[in-house]
Every structure is written in structure tokens, then in C-alpha cells.
Amino acid sequence: MNALKIWCLLLLMGMFYKAGAQDTTDLMNLLEKEMTSTKDMTFYTTATFKTTRLVNGHSVENVAKGVLDVKISHRFGNLNEGFYELFGLDKATMRMGFDYGITNSLMIGVGRSTYQKTYDAFFKLKILRQSKGKRKMPITLSYVPTIAYRSLKWEDPTIKNYATSRLSYSHQLIIGRKFSEGTSLQLMPTFIHQNLVTGANDPNDLFAIGIGGRQKITKRISINVEYYYQLEDYKLPGTRNSLSVGFDIETGGHVFQVHFTNSPGMNERTFIADTKGRWDKGDILFGFNISRVFTIRNKH
Amino acid sequence: MTKNGKISFFSKTDVEDIDAVNNQAVSVINSQTGSVAFSVLVNGFLFKKALMQEHFNENYMESGKYPKATFKGTITDMSKVDFKKDGSYNVTVTGDLAMHNVTNKVTVPAVIVVKGTTLSANTNFKVKLDDYKISVPKVVENNISKTIDLKVDCNYEAR
Numbered sequence: 001m002n003a004l005k006i007w008c009l010l011l012l013m014g015m016f017y018k019a020g021a022q023d024t025t026d027l028m029n030l031l032e033k034e035m036t037s038t039k040d041m042t043f044y045t046t047a048t049f050k051t052t053r054l055v056n057g058h059s060v061e062n063v064a065k066g067v068l069d070v071k072i073s074h075r076f077g078n079l080n081e082g083f084y085e086l087f088g089l090d091k092a093t094m095r096m097g098f099d100y101g102i103t104n105s106l107m108i109g110v111g112r113s114t115y116q117k118t119y120d121a122f123f124k125l126k127i128l129r130q131s132k133g134k135r136k137m138p139i140t141l142s143y144v145p146t147i148a149y150r151s152l153k154w155e156d157p158t159i160k161n162y163a164t165s166r167l168s169y170s171h172q173l174i175i176g177r178k179f180s181e182g183t184s185l186q187l188m189p190t191f192i193h194q195n196l197v198t199g200a201n202d203p204n205d206l207f208a209i210g211i212g213g214r215q216k217i218t219k220r221i222s223i224n225v226e227y228y229y230q231l232e233d234y235k236l237p238g239t240r241n242s243l244s245v246g247f248d249i250e251t252g253g254h255v256f257q258v259h260f261t262n263s264p265g266m267n268e269r270t271f272i273a274d275t276k277g278r279w280d281k282g283d284i285l286f287g288f289n290i291s292r293v294f295t296i297r298n299k300h
Numbered sequence: 301m302t303k304n305g306k307i308s309f310f311s312k313t314d315v316e317d318i319d320a321v322n323n324q325a326v327s328v329i330n331s332q333t334g335s336v337a338f339s340v341l342v343n344g345f346l347f348k349k350a351l352m353q354e355h356f357n358e359n360y361m362e363s364g365k366y367p368k369a370t371f372k373g374t375i376t377d378m379s380k381v382d383f384k385k386d387g388s389y390n391v392t393v394t395g396d397l398a399m400h401n402v403t404n405k406v407t408v409p410a411v412i413v414v415k416g417t418t419l420s421a422n423t424n425f426k427v428k429l430d431d432y433k434i435s436v437p438k439v440v441e442n443n444i445s446k447t448i449d450l451k452v453d454c455n456y457e458a459r
Contacts, residue, residue, distance in 0.1 A: 027328045027337035028372050043343070047358050064350030104350075181364045219359050220437065250359075252440040253351060298348040 045130040048178040055244035060176030063101040066297030071097040073289040080282030095266040122146035142174040165196035170268035182216035257289040305454035311445040320345040334378030338371040369399035
């Protein structure tokens with residue numbers, strides 16, 4: 001036993017033979033070599049966006065497991081309503097939302113918008129995660145289905161109305177990539193189905209392709225752009241494409257998003273398929289989202 | 301040598317406590333000369349709150365730009381340690397602590413425990429955020445302590 005001890009000790013000591021200042025450098029080099037064996041590890045990209053929404057729509061981010069994200073969002077009236085309406089500030093629609101992370105790749109959320117008195121619910125599943133190292137993946141891919149229930153009073157209560165007429169659905173894929181510390185982009189092909197539309201010839205199924213991104217200006221502030229292009233044959237008459245430009249401002253547990261948009265609605269159907277305002281006519285709304293996260297369950 | 305040294309830190313303020321741990325520090329001690337080196341991946345620190353971890357990497361340590369924290373130095377009184385005899389020995393470690401692209405000289409007390417053929421080392425010391433150019437914005441200035449308690453705990457195996 002003693003012999004073994006001495007043998008181990010000799011091994012320990014015999015490992016290095018140089019002394020002096022050179023020695024620490026050698027140790028460091030040795031460590032570097034050991035660290036490169038961490039090439040076998042996979043490094044997942046984090047913080048592609050600051051929060052789970054870009055402006056109106058979803059970003060590729062999820063809330064983490066056990067985290068509740070309370071979102072209060074406001075959209076004011078049109079800027080072109082002039083001074084009498086204080087450039088739209090006298091009017092406001094809002095959405096109150098609660099998002100929760102069940103796992104790090106699955107979150108659920110519910111919300112209520114004053115706009116058309118709409119309830120909505122969704123889940124967001126991360127299918128692929130951008131990563132480097134051992135497992136390389138160039139993009140993050142998420143799937144977000146939503147369901148919305150419009151609870152406005154029936155336009156004509158004298159006829160037979162069906163509760164299912166109030167429902168609309170959307171299915172969205174989000175393909176996102178963090179190109180650098182400050183730059184992230186994403187594509188959002190979206191399918192929307194409405195059980196009831198206004199006109200007899202209006203399509204019930206709509207397709208749109210969203211594109212969005214962010215560029216950090218400082219460590220805690222980024223500028224975001226979000227645009228949804230509706231495919232010509234699959235859009236409702238009189239609707240416009242949704243364009244929003246905003247800033248993310250992060251302060252500790254809060255993210256403030258302030259933006260300008262032509263969409264008053266804050267769920268997929270309303271802002272993608274029911275935007276009527278035109279940027280070139282000044283139908284621009286000022287708005288903000290406030291996100292506050294609460295850690296309900298600690299990670300470990 | 302160890303590949304799973306434990307480095308943890310703790311920030312305590314009236315508003316909130318923040319702590320994180322990294323179990324993947326790589327470190328070597330040369331028992332003959334007393335030279336010591338540590339290297340740790342900054343994004344390997346695990347926090348209780350996901351957002352803290354994100355902010356730690358994104359805003360404070362900027363681990364994308366500065367992925368590693370390192371220490372290289374010497375145990376100045378290595379002669380005190382008798383590797384043939386089990387026991388714990390109080391020593392002093394001095395050297396360069398580098399993180400967030402800033403290197404500072406530090407001298408800290410440490411304890412080396414010899415037990416059979418294994419050797420473990422641990423130390424507690426404080427670092428100032430200012431010393432490493434880690435700035436905390438005004439709005440959260442009360443949430444993060446200006447001095448952080450660091451704890452190192454490594455079990456070395458002979459090589």
C-alpha cells in the first residue's frame with residue numbers, strides 16, 4: 001500500500017519537471033489542451049431575441065422552464081388622428097397575457113385582448129435549437145399553433161349563430177438564426193383559418209410569410225422589425241400587410257418593447273389577416289409591450 | 301489535475317441573492333513547484349433563474365466575446381505541505397486572475413487537504429465587479445452586490 005502511495009506521488013511530481021515562471025505557462029498550455037476536449041460538448045445559442053415576442057408576433061425564443069412571463073401590451077390610436085386625440089393616445093386597446101414554460105422547449109400561453117374582445121391560447125414548441133460544437137445546427141425551428149375566440153356580440157342575434165363561428169386558428173413555423181451577438185433574423189410562414197368570414201367569396205384560409213429581425217444598439221437595447229406579407233390570393237379584401245418597427249429595452253427582470261405599427265390587433269389572426277391601416281397614409285399606431293418574468297420553480 | 305473543479309459565487313443584497321455554480325473548472329497544481337492554474341468556461345455557470353444566467357452571459361461577463369476565466373499563479377508556501385502526511389495545510393496563493401478581458405493580481409488564502417494520494421484545495425475570496433470592468437446599470441444597482449464571494453473547491457487526482 002505504501003509503495004503504491006509513493007508511486008502515485010512520484011507520478012504526481014514527475015508530471016512536471018520545469019520550475020519557475022515558465023511553469024505556470026506550461027500548466028496553462030496543458031489546461032488549454034484539456035479544454036479543447038470540450039469540443040465534444042454542444043453549445044446551444046441563447047438569447048436570439050430578448051423576449052418571446054418580436055413586436056406583435058412570436059420570436060423564436062421560449063420562456064425557460066418554470067418561468068411565468070406576464071405581458072401587458074397596449075396599442076394606441078392612429079398618429080394621424082391629430083392633436084384632438086393626442087395623436088392616438090386617447091384611445092387604447094390592450095392585451096393581457098400569461099405565458100409559462102413547461103419545459104425549456106415547450107411553453108404555453110393565454111391572453112385576452114380588448115380588440116374584438118378576443119381570448120387566445122397557444123403553445124410554442126422548439127423543434128430544433130441552433131447550436132455549435134459537437135452537434136451543429138444552423139437554425140432554431142419552432143412551431144406555434146394558436147386558437148382565438150372572438151366574444152363580440154353577434155351582429156345579427158335574430159339569426160341562428162354558432163359558437164364555432166367565433167373561432168380562428170393559426171399555425172406558424174418560425175425559422176430563426178442568431179447571426180452574431182447583435183444580429184438575429186427569422187422567417188415565419190403562417191397559415192390562418194377562420195371559421196367565419198364576412199363575405200361569401202372571402203377565403204377562410206389565409207397564408208402569410210413573416211420576416212423579422214433585431215439588431216442590438218447597446219447591450220440592453222435593440223431595434224426590431226417585423227413584416228408579414230400576405231399571399232395575394234389568400235388575403236381578405238381591404239387588408240394590408242402588417243409592418244412594425246420597435247425597440248426592446250431591457251432592465252433586469254423587465255423587457256419594455258415600444259414600437260410603431262399599422263396593426264391594432266395583438267393575436268395572429270388580427271394582426272396578420274385583419275390589418276387595415278396604411279403606413280403611407282399615416283395610419284400608424286404607437287404601442288408598447290411590458291414583459292415581467294417571475295421564476296415560479298427554480299432550475300435546481 | 302481536475303476536470304470537474306467546482307467554482308461558485310454568491311452575491312447578496314437586500315433585494316435579492318444571486319448564486320451560480322460551475323462544476324467543470326479545469327485545474328492543475330504542480331506539487332513540486334507550487335504552480336497552480338485554473339480555466340473555466342464562463343457560460344458553464346448554472347443559475348437558479350434562467351434570466352439571471354442569460355443576463356450574466358449577455359450583459360455582464362459577455363461570454364460570447366470573453367468565453368473563459370483563468371487563474372495562473374503559485375502557492376507561495378508550498379513547502380508547508382507534506383504530501384506524505386494526511387492533513388490540511390493553510391497556504392497562500394498568489395497570481396493573475398483574468399476574466400472579462402481584465403487581469404488582476406490577487407493573493408488569497410487557501411486550504412490544501414492531503415488524504416492518501418488525493419489532494420483537495422479550497423478557498424473563499426472576494427472580487428470587486430469594478431476591478432473587472434463589469435458595470436451594473438443604475439436600475440438594478442441594488443440587486444447586485446459590488447463585491448462577489450467566490451468559492452473554489454477542487455479534488456485533484458495525481459497524473
